[in-house]
Amino acid sequence: MIGLAFAGGLLLAGSGRGGAEERTLVLTGSSTVAPLAAEVGKRFAALHPGVRVDVHTGGSSRGVADARRGLADLGMASRALRADEADLVAYPIARDGIALIAHASNPVRGLTREQVRAIYRGEARSWAAFGGPRTGRIVVVHKAAGHSTHDLFLAHFGLREREVRADVVVGDNAQGIKAVAGNPLALGYVSIGAASTDAARGVPLRLLALDGVAPTIEAVRSDRYPLERPLNLVARGPARGLAAAFVAYARSEAVADLVTGLGFVPLTTQ
Numbered sequence: 001m002i003g004l005a006f007a008g009g010l011l012l013a014g015s016g017r018g019g020a021e022e023r024t025l026v027l028t029g030s031s032t033v034a035p036l037a038a039e040v041g042k043r044f045a046a047l048h049p050g051v052r053v054d055v056h057t058g059g060s061s062r063g064v065a066d067a068r069r070g071l072a073d074l075g076m077a078s079r080a081l082r083a084d085e086a087d088l089v090a091y092p093i094a095r096d097g098i099a100l101i102a103h104a105s106n107p108v109r110g111l112t113r114e115q116v117r118a119i120y121r122g123e124a125r126s127w128a129a130f131g132g133p134r135t136g137r138i139v140v141v142h143k144a145a146g147h148s149t150h151d152l153f154l155a156h157f158g159l160r161e162r163e164v165r166a167d168v169v170v171g172d173n174a175q176g177i178k179a180v181a182g183n184p185l186a187l188g189y190v191s192i193g194a195a196s197t198d199a200a201r202g203v204p205l206r207l208l209a210l211d212g213v214a215p216t217i218e219a220v221r222s223d224r225y226p227l228e229r230p231l232n233l234v235a236r237g238p239a240r241g242l243a244a245a246f247v248a249y250a251r252s253e254a255v256a257d258l259v260t261g262l263g264f265v266p267l268t269t270q
Contacts, residue, residue: 031171074243094230097191138186
């Protein structure tokens with residue numbers, strides 16, 4: 001679990017999790033939403049002296065559960081709410097996609113849905129069949145349960161967990177990227193925003209096209225990319241007070257540059 005905290009410059013008395021000297025807003029959940037929430041939190045705290053914003057990861061399932069149980073002021077979920085979560089309210093703050101990633105040295109540029117299914121079911125084990133390295137077997141990197149990226153991946157590719165033949169199981173996006181960047185034979189899947197940001201920084205990754213569509217911000221914005229999802233803040237009932245103020249700020253044009261800077265699609269351009 002990763003925890004990030006940002007506080008405003010002055011401390012004011014007020015109610016909340018921080019006690020009498022400061023007001024603390026607690027967000028938990030999706031490791032995809034967390035970097036954006038943390039950056040928004042920095043600006044929000046600077047605008048609201050006496051406010052502290054704590055951001056903790058743990059997966060979308062944790063974010064939803066914590067919001068429901070009152071353990072967090074806002075949950076973070078990189079998926080839509082389900083039918084059995086109707087007691088919660090989702091506030092979209094951006095859109096993202098899930099990218100297939102390989103090592104930058106791998107010459108493969110893209111895969112089809114059926115090819116990915118075959119690889120993750122252990123039916124296709126060599127990159128050579130797809131124009132990749134001629135020696136060595138594909139190292140399949142899979143997400144742990146509890147992360148929405150894991151659930152959306154299985155649903156899109158028509159896979160059941162027991163069918164997946166994983167060599168490496170990871171938690172958050174950073175772990176998935178590290179696993180693939182460190183192995184020329186690996187194949188994984190993570191947030192487009194996280195992968196594109198790290199690739200631009202020189203991390204040896206290649207984002208693979210899916211069914212002929214490259215995983216880009218433009219493809220997500222235009223609804224051409226087949227594997228995309230909303231990034232949500234989640235509240236137990238309509239957000240109120242400090243949480244409502246944070247939601248409004250996170251959905252405003254004032255933070256659109258943070259959204260695009262992290263490789264996501266801002267609401268203001270949809």
